[in-house]
Amino acid sequence: MDSNVIAELKNVSRVYKMGETPVYALNKVTLSIGKGEYIAVMGPSGSGKSTLLNTLGGVDFPTEGEVYLSNTRVDTLPEKDLLNIRRQKLAYIFQEARLLSSLTAIENVMLPTAFRPASNGTSKDKSHALKMLDKVGLGKRASHLPHQLSGGEAQRVSIARALMNDPALILADEPTGNLDSKTGEEIMSLFGALNSEGLTIVMVTHDPQKASHAKRVLRLHDGEVVEDTSNHKFEICEV
Secondary structure (H helix, E strand, O other), X not given: OOOOEEEEEEEEEEEEEEOOEEEEEEEEEEEEEEXXXXXXXXXXXXXXXXXXXXXXXXXXXXXXXXXXXXXXXXXXXXXXXXXXXXXXXXXXXXXXXXXXXXXXXXXXXXXXXXXXXXXXXXXXXXXXXXXXXHHOOOHHHOOOOHHHOXXXXXXXXXXXXXXXXXXXXXXEEOOOOOOOHHHHHHHHHHHHHHHHOOOEEEXXXXXXXXHOOOOEXXXXXXXXXXXXXXXXXXXXXXX
16 A cells, blocks of 8 residues: 555445345445545435444444555454554544543543553643643643533544544544534634644535535445545535
8 A cells, every 4th residue: 555545445345234135335435545635525314424434443344345544454453453553543533522521621632541551641641632732722721621611622622632642544423513603613624724734534524514624525325435526616415
């Protein structure tokens, strides 16, 4: 795989059975994601958007085909090795912030370090966590609990948490779905700034306005990529 390619799917299908009928969540998808790309994945409900994201993230596995992350084939890895790669290379951002209610903002950001054998909440980790909160504009809210944060602030904390291990790829699943339009646009502006710094982002969204922030748009239908474009000016009708 090209060293500039972060992730790649080769002829990937994901097939489920509904009785005797095979249902293709993904159907022979071939896709390369380069370093520094910002991709929006769109399509109607059931088109395969979340399956694509989960396959890239090693959460779901193809029925056939190959999945690569940073030159390593991941769909055939033992679970322990796959977990290590996911912790080192990937981070998820979800529609819900998914913060632990009993932990402060900075403690939530530090959670990924708990899985590092050599880490135990060191001062270096705390300093880095504060730096990540500063990056998303919440350095002064580090000691606040989730219930003391607005929805947009909570999502910013989740983004800071995703950045904590310096991932090669951010996978975002409807990251503004629970936010009002103004706050959602603020999060999109933050994504744009992070991408301009070189972060690779793949984002599932149903909103063409949010997708317009991306540099590349994939549109899925019935598990197939039916459009792959770098043109920001597009219209998509969701169902």
